[in-house]
Amino acid sequence: MDTTASSANHSAPLPRLINWELAATTAARLTPAGPKLSGTQIRSAVENLRGLADVSVDHVHRITGLDAARDLRDSQVLVVDRAAWSKANARSFELMLQPALKALAEKRPDQLKSAATALGSAVTGTQMGAILSFLSSKVLGQYDPFSALLPGGPAGGRLLLVAPNIIALEQELNVEPADFRLWVCLHEQTHRVQFAAAPWLRAHMLEQISELSSSIAAKADSLGDRLQQALKVLASSAKAAASGQEPAAGEGAAGSLLELFRGPEEKAVFSHLTAVMSLLEGHANVVMDAVDASVVPTVKTIRQRFNARSKNRSALENWVRRLMGLDAKARQYTDGAKFVRAVVDRVGMEGFNRVWERAENLPTEQEIHQPELWISRMDYSRA
Template identity: 65%
Template sequence: MDVHETAPQLINWDLAAATAARLSPPGPQLEPWEAADAVASLRRLADAAVPHVHRITGLAAAEDLRDSQVLVVDRASWAKANTQGFQVMLGPVLTQLVEKKASEITPSAARMGGAVTGAQLGAVLAFLSNKVLGQYEPYSALAPGSTAPEAGRLLLVAPNIVQIERELNVDPEDFRLWVCLHEQTHRVQFASAPWLRSHILEQVAQLSDSLIGNMDSLMERATAAAKSLRDRPWAGVSQPVPSRGAILDLLQDPSEKAAISHLTAIMSLLEGHASVVMDAIDAAVVPSVKTIRQRYNARSENRGVLESFVRRLLGLDAKMRQYTDGAKFVNAVVDRIGMDGFNQIWDRPENLPTEEEIHAPEAWVARMG
């Protein structure tokens, strides 16, 4: 069996993208001219957001972002881009799995299993495809056959942005610029720290080493967790699944926990930093920003029971906490040593905060001298 031929078959990436496209809810009804206007508006406002990101962050990378591109996409295109990103991130994991289970995974079994996992991944992406407003995607450029620029691409999901601005009944131009400020900040982060993409991939690879090495134990934990969920009535329960997401709570090995802790700190930093940029924008830039913040935050608090359950299962509520925790960290550091002092965080991997330092900014400041 050729490991490099079998491993990619463990997840049918094309089926995942096709399934997500088929299952994604329809977007808002737009006349052709409305759709064209929304696309043109988002492209224009994405460009307009960059000088504000530069002014607030002081990051020189914001002055020249030609190493990546901005794409205004629909839900299906967003899902396809993410299957490409997952293919890059999970490639080493799948290869290791095939190497460890070589006697158990035949090519035909890989293809059959790949169809199942591809469909399952597509269903998850379909659920997410109408939630995401934008995303900086740095990994798809490394996928086989990708035409993305080497540094990645910024995706703005037009149907979702239009749908939310209508639900909130806010000024479209203001809301679109507000969204672009957050997403362009992520693009600037990776441009300022060109080592960041490979560093995250290395952390994922280290985590996969541990997971593959403890596969039997992990399966036992997964079975126990599934039984716990099955036997436990969750309707109306404030915390039906573990607070960090069922997947993360399966990790018990110290090396697994350390890898997840480091990745959590990185994500908290990136999301919190982008939130700080958004919060630094006042009415002089986005006239209705106060209304947008109030209505957007209120919307996030009014999810249905089923959606809340799925979000917890996928760990999405943990991601929302990353916005808050990371923003507190960034603000605290900037208050103590200024934005220039904070920006040394992008110089090298050793300058990244630990998860403990995210909650104790003074410890990071002390470590940085």
Template identity: 65%
Template sequence: MDASQMASQLINWDLAASTAARLAPPGPALSPAEARDVVESLRRLADASVAHVHRITGLDVAADLRDSQLLIVDRASWAKANTQGFEVMMDPVLTHLVEKRASELTPTAAKVGGAITGAQLGLILAYLSSRVLGQYEPFSALAPGSTVPPAGRLLLVAPNIVHIERELVLEPEDFRLWVCLHEQTHRVQFAAAPWLRGHMTEQIGQLSESLVGNMDSLMERATAVAKSLRDRTGSASDLPSKGAILDLLQDPAERAAISHLTAVMSLLEGHANVVMDAIDASVVPTVKTIRQRFQQRNENRGPLETFIRRLLGLEAKMRQYTDGQKFVRHVVDAVGMAGFNRVWEGPENLPTEEEIHAPETWVSRMGL
């Protein structure tokens, strides 16, 4: 068995998908007719949202998104799509790991380890599958023989959208359009910057290879951090902070890669939020109610959910929304949307993490 074949067994992707499908909590009760109406509504509102994204962003690619796909999915299908994307991103890393640890790995060990890892990943995906409203997934299209359109696919998770609109007693058509505006913005971002997917894949690959190359020292550092946390109370507030996690990454290249990816994700999420916030009651009549109740929901999480979200890094993702939103608003206020759109011209125009927190430095660097 060669390195590539053994690498494919290090994570059992099929088991991850089936585990997520089995463990994902059931969605809201819908009759077949209601389910068809939800799918039809989401598809119609997703299409309608593109014109608003075009108007707000000024990105002409929003006029034609035929190289990507829009899918209305359930929780299991969302999890399956993510295992496909992860497999593409992780393949070079796992192959590199096999090559580095060839003397320590056997086909049997790889298969057993892959089953354990696949089950663990499935458990995580099961949790996330009931919380994600939508996602633009560009990576699975890169898999050999993939039937996914070249630019990827936008996934709208119907049961989760229905669950939230019922829980918060929201006007369904308004809430669905509001969600679609955010998610379609991500689709437009990757269309406006066709180099972005390759750039992110390269950065993730470089970081992962560096971590694999420094695996021994990384494990020693992780053990030291775990030991230092052993005597803490174990509450959610005692989880390692971003700073503590970065303490594990002592290699300057690793820190730089994490910083860059953090800045890119902050940019993408913040930009999508700014587009949502540009919508007023003339487009979404109950938009003020949606924002207020959605914010209250995010602020009133129980201790167990807070713990899990921090453990999975979801709290850090929420900070990306806020930090990126502040960056985009500052730049647009300073130089207009056309000036901000310079960010999509090439990787050299992406903001650094420092610039995310000091937007005027990005404006200055761009000569705006």
């Protein structure tokens, strides 16, 4: 009798803090479709992006020297629209939250149920949909290693190229489409190669996220309050969007939503994940910028116009980017690229590639800013 009850409780669905299906449909409803193209133009753009994504792998291999670039057949490349990107990310986000929810269900089931009841998954689903909507109109591409954990997901993960955003930006910048698309593919395919070169990296990142989950579970009594605060920040963002005003000083709304879920216990894990993301993004940018006119004939023009674009964002977009923590992501591109270039200058690309050998070789956040510390720790005199 007890065993049956236990089994029933174990198989019972977890309370939902966020309605992820609603989040995906809300994002699809709120997000404009993108540039107006005929069916023929769409098919041509999709075929062109697929071809350039394939071509870019050889360049990634030549620049990085990573043999993993020779065979990426266990992962997928998908050319998608904005709605499909939102749906894919809603599924991945739900997957990433499962460890935290399971830990909460085991340790504090009443707290989890109470938080879910108080918040309402429909409300949080709508709010998350608004976030996905904003992001889905900005991101050019994304490599998702965690999609391998989804039912039927490819073993090596999935690369998504968001065609409407790539086309919209190439039109905005007035650059050569084929050159710009190859330039973007070089960055995104580098991420795919990184995880192929370091097959342990996905599990390592999941382990770090599990540590965060355990920390969150230990403070389940504050989860509802923090989620409520997050909703208040989102509401403040919506008011700012409607009025065109900057947030008032001291409201806390000018900070990233992520800060609401970062306590003292999580700082070390956040620091490590920040360093890893800086490494991945910086390395991809270095590869992107290593091409010359023989590969991308108009690369100088693309770089200049792409970099200048960030200086012309509206006050509202800058505000939303701060809210989402996207400014921090932009700094990761810069900091990580400086780290990679400094290391390669000192020990060469082969020496840098030791970073992909094992988790212990990943740089710390301090080492990202002081590459000589990483070089010293690797002790190349013994290599």
